[in-house]
Amino acid sequence: MSNPPHLTFDPDKPGTSKGHLVVPKGADCEALSLPVFSLNKGDGPRLLITGGCHGNELEGPLVAQRLIAWLPEAQICGRIIIVPVLNPPAVQAFSRNTPIDGLNLNRVFPGRAEGSLTERIADAVSRLLLPMADTVFDLHSFGPIWDFPPSTTTHPIADPALMIKTIRMAEAFKLPMTLVWDHPDTPGMFDISAHNQGKVFVCVELGGGIIGDEALAIYDAGVRNALISLGVVEGKAEYPTFRRRRSGQTLHTRRPADELKSPLPGIFEPRCSMLGEVKQGDLIGILHPMDSSSANSSDIRSPGPSIVCGVRSGGYVEVGEWLALLARPLNR
């Protein structure tokens, strides 16, 4: 058996330290070294911030790099461990999944020490980094094929006390949407592993996966707001401006009723506004079949009063693909 995963430096050392998390080699590839930074100002919150779980979501790694630049001056207490890129081979391939084994890192937690590369990364993170933190911010992007507001998300958590703490932490980012997402595909997710260890885990979903100035500025502001609320930096938390509004709302989406899917193949043209309210029968979008000069377009309408929390940005869809995700205010 190869060496177990390890850190090349002591993250308990005061001040800023850097080194690598070494993921051991396996049958499929050599050992991998993930750059890791520890910003240690003593007692206080113990935070882990990760980016680059999916290789085609690159706002997270850049926001993490910016934190490494400005936090050492600003931080007043606590320890923040930052891993800008959890999955370097996926980032280098600009691909959601790891090219070497085809696996989605966010579906293999807590990982396997003797598994393929993606499972070994998850195992190293679960065993070495997760125990060092009370709170985790995992920086994702929602991706280019959806119009989705800058948001923090959590899945429903069985433990009510942890659920309340997690929602409060998610709301502290002051992003346009805080979403409790009853997601159909949670086994193996990083947050489920973290919740099982009693951690507060917030997934930040922001930007198109390809980097724009506005998205990065909102991402920066959201993470700064969360750090202010934890007390590790000083300042005043404020809602960032998004599409000329400065506000946030906390929503809940339930399955399967809130998942609008395509009844036929065609080009989807969205016709609703993200975070807009819709009544029963309101137009969500139009499906254009395109395969015959006599085919008619179909209207896609809301099944009931809802808030649109995300809509496909338009594109060719097959039967059963998601067109929109609806939600309503969280009933606390």
Next chain:
Amino acid sequence: MSNPPHLTFDPDKPGTSKGHLVVPKGADCEALSLPVFSLNKGDGPRLLITGGCHGNELEGPLVAQRLIAWLPEAQICGRIIIVPVLNPPAVQAFSRNTPIDGLNLNRVFPGRAEGSLTERIADAVSRLLLPMADTVFDLHSFGPIWDFPPSTTTHPIADPALMIKTIRMAEAFKLPMTLVWDHPDTPGMFDISAHNQGKVFVCVELGGGIIGDEALAIYDAGVRNALISLGVVEGKAEYPTFRRRRSGQTLHTRRPADELKSPLPGIFEPRCSMLGEVKQGDLIGILHPMDSSSANSSDIRSPGPSIVCGVRSGGYVEVGEWLALLARPLNR
């Protein structure tokens, strides 16, 4: 030999007619029927409008569909033939190239009657549709990985009279940018074929390839402006609002000096504004290596005074990938 390509209807019939352009079967697949519409109001300009050349550029097909809905009422003269989707298998695969033979339709013109599917589509379009028009609007999208203004483009044309007519037609869309593009890879392009037949050909490049409301509205306005300038519909042409500005400029980009390429692999973070002026040494973006905790980021700077006509939206880039395209006002 199979039947030659043919139309299933008579496009010379007055009023609105619809049918199909039949692309003959070949060794690789059965015959293909492309929906075609003819809007015929007698004497006047003879126009061909095409969309869906690349299957992941879907604004064009929707704008074409909208034209079919509003033009029959508004058109006062001339004949407009509309093909919303030139390459249906590519649209169904949401892929730039045709999945059946892997070819880019916009690199195989004028096509081959006995070639693979993509070549047979080009041959049918070149032989049947192109001779019916004096002017062609080919509706593309620039795609999601670039920040690129709504624009009309043309390559340099050897015939000075056709070049002047083409630039005037391109400017008539009144989009934020009209670009004369000295492109490195023009053999087999649709416009080159059309220029060789003496046609005015304007390529419209707009939107991210995934459909948003703002992009569609600007696209609609641009095509309407061009139709007004041709005299086939009545109305007043106006610059559409784009990022709060209503204006347009005509630029010229030359190779290789105006193509900024990546000197190393990493995550590219754009730091300049599309259509913004830059001086020599101004920051275009930052490259973040990400593969080591000690690697430094590199600034990418402008080699000279220029206007930024497009910039990578950010993402992982390899050595030699384009990061930005610069230009300067066209010297007439």
